Amino acid sequence: MKRLTTLLATASVLAASQVSAFAAEITINSFGGAYEEAHRKCVIDPFTAETGADVKIVTAYSADAFAQLRAQKDAPQYDVIHFSGGQEIVGAEEGLLAPIDASKLTNAADLYPFAGANMDKGEGPAYQIAAIGLLYNSDELAEAPAKWADLMEPDMAEGLVLTDISNTYGLFGFLMLNQVAGGDLDNIQPGLDAVKTMLENGAFVVSKSPEIQQAFAQGGTFIAPYASDYAYTLRKAGLPVKFQQGEEGTPASYITANLVAGRDNQDLALKFIDMELSPEAQACFAEALRYTPTNSKTELPEEVAADVAYGEEGVKSLLRFDPAVIEANRADWVVEWNKAIAQ
Template identity: 45%
Template sequence: MAGCGNNGNNANGGNTSSPSSSSAEPAATPSAAASPGKLVVTSFGGAYEETQKQFIKEFEQEYNAKVEVVTLYSADALAKIRAEKGNQSIDVVQFSGGQEAVAAKEDLIMKLDSTKLTNLNSLYNSALDSNGYAPAYAFDALGIIYNEEEIKTPPTSWKDLWNPDYKGSVGLIDISNSFGLQFILAAAKMNGGDESNIQPGLDEIKKLIPSAAAIVKSTPEVGNLFAQGEVTIAAYDAGYAFTFRKQGQPIKFVSPVEGAIGTFISAQVVNGSQNADLAAKFVDFLLRADIQKRFAEANGYAPTNKSVELSADLQAVMPYGEEAVNKMVRLNSDLVNTNKATWTEQWNKLISK
């Protein structure tokens, strides 16, 4: 699902393959991963990983453990545990693009004993995995971001992007950016389509193009358009609304009444881990309210633990609370990946007219 530029804050920020070099420690050998009290876990690099490393130090102290972090984005992490099936070097793998569904089908990750997840009952229903795999520990979402100084009445629906009052100031995102693709799907679902039929979304966006200030591909371009006042509203990511607001821009995030498009970030225990019990404790650690609160404050990802209380300023830039969280739409990642090339051709024809 990733497809846009990554500022280091966002796990779903556009990289499907990992950096060629990393400050993370090198991957452990299988024998090292199997050592008592030792875990090898993946993370996404950048500020995301640096924040997790701070929490990991606490986990190490609490459980007298040693945790080694390997930088792997979701697609690469899936490829690695697939290649190492039967001889795994990784104990806990993190996914942000729906890869856990593929990993489960291929028997690459383990179902967890719910009685050992002490925080499970504190989670929103939408965070739970109905098949018994690890739940999501963080949410990201595509919704509406807007300049609160320019738009006094907050938008409430995807349909508000077509409001004539915003003509000339709408930011439209290219399909090569994952958030642009998600918006097309949101428009499709709003008009009777879905992941098998995106045409209603393309038809609706055709009507929106005259209102667009620009069609852009990258997050820096989106940020610049808001900063320069050329764009006042766009369908974009909550994580970047957090980033823009930290930069001093008067940006707010809204979960549309139809439901924001959700990104469900999870940490899964790899099938074949020799430290599965400790790995499950690590998963449970990420579900704790205190850990999720600090993660939201540092990186802008919404908590999946419903007991987490956040400041009004943070609530303004993420899906927060029972209603917004449980209405989030989970896309069929298999269909998205299967159809993306065809959709890209359709999109390119649309915007070239």
């Protein structure tokens, strides 16, 4: 009888632990569409399979997710929150995000140094990079464009499409052109002057990424500064478009995974972040969407590597324009941009 009681007690403990494991849940945001599909395939489903924990997904882009985080400061819904616009810098300063001990992440040691530089301050690690470079029609151009400065050549203008700086990728491309023209974040006039000249020579401006696809598809357009992942999108649409990093540097949009402060299941949240940093998850994302991996041990096939900033050589030219400065000035920059392109 005593042995039966012990067995029943053990069974009850096991059953309770199984219920607890399957009842465990974290809440994250993802960006919807193809991104969310890849997120499920590369991280969420493997995480659930390994831990038994459910992942509740709120579809919210960076700005909206950050607004929610601020509004819910005293009772946040998110355990892990993802940003692509640098919101983690402000979130860490405001105490909305928790510092991350790198020793609790098995993949932290394999990250490129820039990717996890401020985890101890609450800024989550970058688990992907959207690299901004030169998209070009390989049927129209015999050689890949080597430099951002090439876009300023008069004979490039007739086939050049620029993207409005209300679009983040368009903004990063413009800031790179501004830097090459001699400007910086305190002075965007050199970039504006360069854009005026490009437009006078035949370039034109679009506002959204589908318009870039339309421009390439209609013919006449053979080069555009934009994100590496979109070159892949265009090729899937049957267009002969490739991605090239410019010699002067590659603007980078960091996609970060952040630990929310004030939640009671941070160990589980950290495990989720750690899985996002794994070479397997990052290779999966690169295969699906052509984002640049931040784990140095990520191995990519040649055709995928050609579309991203890959390996030590590829990532050493990545540069990040200060998100705080961009946030403080963006509205004014848009006004100046609109004046410039209207002339």
